[in-house]
Amino acid sequence: MxxxxxxxxxxxxxxxxxxxxxxxxxxxxxxxxxxxxxxxxxxxxxxxxxxxxxxxxxxxxxxxxVEPSWPLAGPLAMGGGVGGADLIHVSLEGQERWKEAAIKDVMARLGHVDLDDIPVYAMPGDEEAQGLHWRTRIEMITDDEGRPSMHRRGSHDRVPIDTMPLATRAVLEAAAMHDVWEGGALPANAQVRIAVPEPRVDAADIADTDALRRAIGRNHAVIVDGKVRHGSRNLTERIEVDGRAFTYTVDAGGFWQMHREAPQVLPQYVIDEIRGALGGRTPRNGRNLVIWDLYSGSGLFTLPLATLIDDHAKLVSVEGAKTAVANARRNLKAAGIHTVQALCGDVLRTLKHDIDPQRAHPDIVVLDPPRAGAKANVCDLIADSGAPIVVYIACDPASLARDTATLTKRGYALHSIAAFDIYPMTHHVETVAVFTK
Incomplete structure (x- = not known):
């Protein structure tokens, strides 16, 4: 019809x-x-x-x-339908307006907070790349002939692809190194993930193919049906915050911020916002500053929080994925940071039963929950802790809005909110909200 x-x-x-x-x-x-x-x-x-x-x-x-820069991801009637870029028909400026409107709408409906303006920040280099070449991780399936492909929406058809326009140059080069785009290089009917940390070097130093391949080295992974076929299981990610370098070991099959610039931009923003919210405030009862880092992964925020806010702060990180926690502990040790209690377990249960009493009353809580959000029980526990400052990093505005409603009922006010367009060409958006008690 x-x-x-x-x-x-x-x-x-x-x-x-x-x-x-x-x-x-x-x-x-x-x-x-x-x-x-x-x-x-x-x-x-x-x-x-x-x-x-x-x-x-x-x-x-x-x-x-605009005309879709990746027609395969456009409408079915125009030869598309593979998904993965549902705003491919929208200009970059239009995408930012769309995402601001979406956040304002859901915060009003579910969070009961009316917002006039929300800044939406583009990532460095995205305008020049026209919203393409930002993903450091891509996932595909292979067809019956071992060719990488994507499902066409609304069907079981697999559409062969010979490139991925949203992938970084490094990801595309790693795929080419192992003939991924060639039919038969991979087994049929397989799940494929390619992960390549962004080389943190000057663009001029990786301008040609040979230089880019040298920069990639073995710091990449081609994972087929859960097993590393090429490269390494443990990858090295490097970022810079406040002019200080941080190095992380991360699991090639695990979570890491996907946009090539997000692992640098988000921690810098969080650190800056915490400093602004503190405003020279001293810890309660004259003790050392206490910080909780919840849903902490491999320690993306943990390392900067432990070194850039207060060298004497007592920090607790909580993460449910065992491999990520093992890597976080490794990363902390390699950085010479010994003030963090890195806990593994469900966030709610861990906060209830496993927190050192000296760290049970945080001055700052940073949380980066999965798409479903922290939910009411965790938000209530944060409120019960009496934390004066809560920094919430959200990949889903609806989850943030629901948790905002819980926090505001418990006496918190929305201090600031900003959006980061770390998923160009898609409706997804990252939002960082700061709450104060």
Whole structure:
């Protein structure tokens, strides 16, 4: 079934809202203010509360519309459908407006906080790269002939690909080093992950292929069905915060901030915001500063927090993934940091039962939970701790909004909020909110 509709506003998941005979329709690859012809997803039940559909023709275009730089990720009717870049039809400036609007909407609806403006920061180099070449990790499947591919939306079809425009130059080069794009280089029907830390060198030093390959070396991984086929399981990530270098060992199959610049930009922002929120404040009862770093992974925030806020601070990190905790401990030891209690376990249970009494009342809590958020029980426990400053790093605005509602009910005020466009060409956005008691 096809229909011509007027697009009204942004919605979630990279979609926009239209109406057909009073019924809400969520439309992919649309923009507010446009008139478009859409194909409704089948089956369409007349009793459904809402319908979904996709643009097949643009009749009146928004000024924010651009030609998709990766057509395979565009609408099905225009030869696309592989997914992974649901805002590929939107200019970079339009993407920032979209993400600001999405955060403001969900914070009002779920967080009960009305916001006038939210800064959305682009990552260094993204404008020059036109929103491409930012992913240091990519995942694919292989088809029956061992060719890398992606599923076409709404089907089991696998579309062979011979490049990945969102991947960094280093990822693409590592794939080429091992003939990943060649059919038969990989087993059929396999899950493939390629992870390559961004070389922290001047662009001029990796301008040619040989120089880039030397910079990559063995610091990369091609993982097939969970096993490292090429490269190394343990990767080395390097960042710089406040002019200080930090080095991390991370699991090639585990979590690390995906954008090539996010591991530097986010810790720097968090450190700056904490300093501003402290405003010269001294720890309670004259003791050393106490910091909690929750959902701490391999220690991305832990190392800067332990060295740049207060050398004498007592810091607790909590993470549920055993491999990540082992790497965090290794990273702390390698950095000569001995003031951190790095705990492994469920965050809620660990905070209830395993915290050293001398670290049970934090001055600062930093949390970077998974997409589902920290949830009410953890937020209540943070509030019970009496922490004056809470810094919440969120990869999902809806989860942040729900947890904002819990924190504000418990006496916290939203001190600042900013968004970081570390997922260009997608509807995803990273948000950092600072709460004060």
């Amino acid at each position: 096809e229909a011509i509709v007027d697009i009204e506003r942004y919605a979630d998941q990279g979609r926009c809202v239209a109406h057909i005979d009073g019924r809400v329709v969520f439309v992919r690859f649309a923009l507010p203010g446009e008139r478009v012809r859409i194909a409704l997803d089948e089956p369409t039940d007349r009793n459904d509360r809402f319908w979904t559909g996709e643009v097949i023709e643009v009749l009146e275009a928004s000024p924010d519309r």
